[in-house]
Amino acid sequence: MKVLIVEDEQEMKDSIYQYLEIEKYLVEYASDYELAYEKIHLYEYDCILIDITIPKGSGLDLIKEIKTTRPKTGIIIISAKNSIDDKVDGLNLGADDYLPKPFYLAELNARIKALIRRNNFEGTNSIKLNEIEIIPEERKVLVNGSVINLTTKEFDLLEYFIINKNRVIQKNALVEHLWGDN
Numbered sequence: 001m002k003v004l005i006v007e008d009e010q011e012m013k014d015s016i017y018q019y020l021e022i023e024k025y026l027v028e029y030a031s032d033y034e035l036a037y038e039k040i041h042l043y044e045y046d047c048i049l050i051d052i053t054i055p056k057g058s059g060l061d062l063i064k065e066i067k068t069t070r071p072k073t074g075i076i077i078i079s080a081k082n083s084i085d086d087k088v089d090g091l092n093l094g095a096d097d098y099l100p101k102p103f104y105l106a107e108l109n110a111r112i113k114a115l116i117r118r119n120n121f122e123g124t125n126s127i128k129l130n131e132i133e134i135i136p137e138e139r140k141v142l143v144n145g146s147v148i149n150l151t152t153k154e155f156d157l158l159e160y161f162i163i164n165k166n167r168v169i170q171k172n173a174l175v176e177h178l179w180g181d182n
Helices: 010-022 033-042 059-069 084-093 105-120 152-163 171-179
Strands: 002-006 026-030 047-050 074-079 097-100 127-129 132-135 140-143 146-148
Touching: 002 010, 002 033, 010 026, 010 105, 026 033, 033 059, 047 059, 047 105, 059 074, 059 084, 074 084, 074 105, 084 097, 097 105, 127 152, 132 152, 152 171
Parallel strands: 002 026, 002 047, 047 074, 074 097
Antiparallel strands: 127 132, 132 140, 140 146
Protein backbone atom coordinates (compact mmCIF):
# COMPACT_ATOMS: atom_id res chain seq x y z
CA MET A 1 0.00 0.00 0.00
CA LYS A 2 1.24 3.45 -0.87
CA VAL A 3 1.21 6.33 1.64
CA LEU A 4 2.12 10.00 1.23
CA ILE A 5 3.14 11.98 4.31
CA VAL A 6 2.58 15.75 4.04
CA GLU A 7 4.49 17.05 7.05
CA ASP A 8 7.02 19.85 7.51
CA GLU A 9 8.41 18.81 10.93
CA GLN A 10 11.49 16.76 10.03
CA GLU A 11 11.55 14.59 13.17
CA MET A 12 7.84 13.79 12.94
CA LYS A 13 8.11 12.97 9.24
CA ASP A 14 11.17 10.77 9.79
CA SER A 15 9.60 8.77 12.61
CA ILE A 16 6.36 8.18 10.67
CA TYR A 17 8.31 7.33 7.51
CA GLN A 18 10.58 4.81 9.24
CA TYR A 19 7.73 3.18 11.14
CA LEU A 20 5.54 2.77 8.05
CA GLU A 21 8.43 1.37 6.00
CA ILE A 22 8.99 -1.27 8.69
CA GLU A 23 5.27 -2.06 8.38
CA LYS A 24 5.87 -2.71 4.63
CA TYR A 25 4.17 0.40 3.22
CA LEU A 26 5.60 2.19 0.22
CA VAL A 27 6.10 5.65 1.72
CA GLU A 28 6.76 9.04 0.15
CA TYR A 29 6.70 12.51 1.65
CA ALA A 30 6.24 16.16 0.85
CA SER A 31 7.32 18.95 3.17
CA ASP A 32 5.20 21.76 1.72
CA TYR A 33 1.98 22.46 -0.19
CA GLU A 34 3.61 22.83 -3.63
CA LEU A 35 5.46 19.51 -3.50
CA ALA A 36 2.37 17.74 -2.12
CA TYR A 37 0.21 19.28 -4.86
CA GLU A 38 2.66 18.04 -7.50
CA LYS A 39 2.78 14.51 -6.06
CA ILE A 40 -1.00 14.09 -5.81
CA HIS A 41 -1.31 15.05 -9.47
CA LEU A 42 1.45 12.71 -10.61
CA TYR A 43 0.88 9.64 -8.43
CA GLU A 44 -1.89 7.62 -6.80
CA TYR A 45 -1.85 6.91 -3.07
CA ASP A 46 -3.94 4.60 -0.92
CA CYS A 47 -3.67 7.00 2.01
CA ILE A 48 -2.38 10.54 2.49
CA LEU A 49 -1.40 11.84 5.93
CA ILE A 50 -1.78 15.62 6.01
CA ASP A 51 -0.74 18.21 8.56
CA ILE A 52 -3.06 21.23 8.45
CA THR A 53 -0.29 23.79 8.88
CA ILE A 54 2.28 23.32 6.12
CA PRO A 55 4.54 25.83 4.38
CA LYS A 56 3.34 27.55 1.18
CA GLY A 57 -0.32 26.70 1.75
CA SER A 58 -2.93 25.01 3.88
CA GLY A 59 -3.50 21.32 4.47
CA LEU A 60 -7.24 22.02 4.26
CA ASP A 61 -6.81 23.43 0.73
CA LEU A 62 -4.83 20.33 -0.16
CA ILE A 63 -7.69 18.12 1.04
CA LYS A 64 -10.08 20.01 -1.27
CA GLU A 65 -7.69 19.45 -4.17
CA ILE A 66 -7.28 15.73 -3.43
CA LYS A 67 -11.03 15.20 -3.21
CA THR A 68 -11.44 16.98 -6.56
CA THR A 69 -8.70 15.11 -8.43
CA ARG A 70 -8.59 11.74 -6.62
CA PRO A 71 -11.84 11.34 -4.67
CA LYS A 72 -11.21 7.72 -3.61
CA THR A 73 -7.90 8.51 -1.90
CA GLY A 74 -8.02 8.07 1.86
CA ILE A 75 -7.00 11.06 3.96
CA ILE A 76 -5.97 11.21 7.61
CA ILE A 77 -5.27 14.61 9.13
CA ILE A 78 -2.38 14.61 11.60
CA SER A 79 -2.20 17.94 13.36
CA ALA A 80 -1.08 19.66 16.53
CA LYS A 81 -4.06 21.99 16.10
CA ASN A 82 -6.58 20.19 18.26
CA SER A 83 -9.50 22.59 17.91
CA ILE A 84 -12.95 21.26 17.16
CA ASP A 85 -13.31 23.72 14.25
CA ASP A 86 -10.24 22.29 12.49
CA LYS A 87 -11.50 18.74 12.99
CA VAL A 88 -14.96 19.56 11.68
CA ASP A 89 -13.60 21.57 8.73
CA GLY A 90 -11.19 18.80 7.72
CA LEU A 91 -13.77 16.05 7.98
CA ASN A 92 -16.38 18.12 6.13
CA LEU A 93 -13.90 18.69 3.30
CA GLY A 94 -13.54 14.93 2.85
CA ALA A 95 -10.86 13.73 5.27
CA ASP A 96 -11.59 10.25 6.60
CA ASP A 97 -10.00 10.64 10.01
CA TYR A 98 -8.30 13.17 12.32
CA LEU A 99 -5.46 12.23 14.65
CA PRO A 100 -4.16 14.96 16.98
CA LYS A 101 -0.43 15.16 17.74
CA PRO A 102 1.22 13.68 19.65
CA PHE A 103 0.03 10.17 18.79
CA TYR A 104 1.30 6.62 18.96
CA LEU A 105 2.62 5.28 15.67
CA ALA A 106 0.83 1.97 16.29
CA GLU A 107 -2.48 3.87 16.46
CA LEU A 108 -1.67 5.70 13.23
CA ASN A 109 -0.90 2.36 11.59
CA ALA A 110 -4.20 0.89 12.82
CA ARG A 111 -6.11 3.88 11.43
CA ILE A 112 -4.35 3.57 8.06
CA LYS A 113 -5.19 -0.15 7.90
CA ALA A 114 -8.83 0.54 8.82
CA LEU A 115 -9.08 3.24 6.16
CA ILE A 116 -7.56 0.99 3.49
CA ARG A 117 -9.88 -1.87 4.52
CA ARG A 118 -12.92 0.39 4.12
CA ASN A 119 -11.78 1.84 0.81
CA ASN A 120 -10.30 -1.21 -0.91
CA PHE A 121 -11.57 -4.35 0.79
CA GLU A 122 -15.19 -3.46 1.57
CA GLY A 123 -14.47 -3.54 5.32
CA THR A 124 -12.97 -7.03 5.45
CA ASN A 125 -9.42 -8.07 6.27
CA SER A 126 -8.91 -9.91 3.00
CA ILE A 127 -9.37 -9.50 -0.72
CA LYS A 128 -11.00 -12.35 -2.64
CA LEU A 129 -11.11 -12.99 -6.34
CA ASN A 130 -12.43 -16.38 -7.38
CA GLU A 131 -10.16 -18.96 -5.69
CA ILE A 132 -7.50 -16.40 -4.66
CA GLU A 133 -7.58 -14.79 -1.22
CA ILE A 134 -5.08 -12.14 -0.13
CA ILE A 135 -4.65 -11.18 3.52
CA PRO A 136 -2.69 -7.90 3.29
CA GLU A 137 -1.92 -7.47 7.00
CA GLU A 138 -0.21 -10.87 7.08
CA ARG A 139 1.09 -10.53 3.50
CA LYS A 140 -0.36 -13.98 2.85
CA VAL A 141 -1.87 -15.41 -0.34
CA LEU A 142 -4.16 -18.45 -0.41
CA VAL A 143 -5.28 -20.30 -3.52
CA ASN A 144 -8.10 -22.76 -2.81
CA GLY A 145 -7.14 -22.50 0.88
CA SER A 146 -3.47 -23.39 0.34
CA VAL A 147 -0.75 -20.89 1.21
CA ILE A 148 1.33 -19.67 -1.73
CA ASN A 149 4.80 -18.29 -0.99
CA LEU A 150 5.56 -15.10 -2.90
CA THR A 151 8.38 -12.58 -2.83
CA THR A 152 7.56 -9.06 -1.66
CA LYS A 153 7.30 -7.70 -5.22
CA GLU A 154 5.23 -10.68 -6.39
CA PHE A 155 2.82 -10.12 -3.51
CA ASP A 156 2.59 -6.38 -4.22
CA LEU A 157 2.01 -7.05 -7.91
CA LEU A 158 -0.75 -9.63 -7.34
CA GLU A 159 -2.45 -7.39 -4.78
CA TYR A 160 -2.31 -4.40 -7.15
CA PHE A 161 -3.79 -6.40 -10.02
CA ILE A 162 -6.65 -7.74 -7.90
CA ILE A 163 -7.47 -4.36 -6.34
CA ASN A 164 -7.53 -2.88 -9.84
CA LYS A 165 -9.47 -5.67 -11.53
CA ASN A 166 -11.46 -4.62 -14.58
CA ARG A 167 -9.19 -1.59 -15.08
CA VAL A 168 -6.51 -0.97 -17.65
CA ILE A 169 -3.25 -0.38 -15.79
CA GLN A 170 -0.57 1.70 -17.41
CA LYS A 171 3.01 0.51 -17.15
CA ASN A 172 4.17 3.70 -15.39
CA ALA A 173 1.39 3.36 -12.76
CA LEU A 174 2.47 -0.20 -12.06
CA VAL A 175 6.16 0.71 -11.82
CA GLU A 176 5.35 3.65 -9.55
CA HIS A 177 3.21 1.46 -7.28
CA LEU A 178 5.94 -1.15 -6.92
CA TRP A 179 8.98 1.11 -6.64
CA GLY A 180 7.69 4.60 -5.80
CA ASP A 181 8.49 7.82 -7.62
CA ASN A 182 12.24 7.19 -7.48
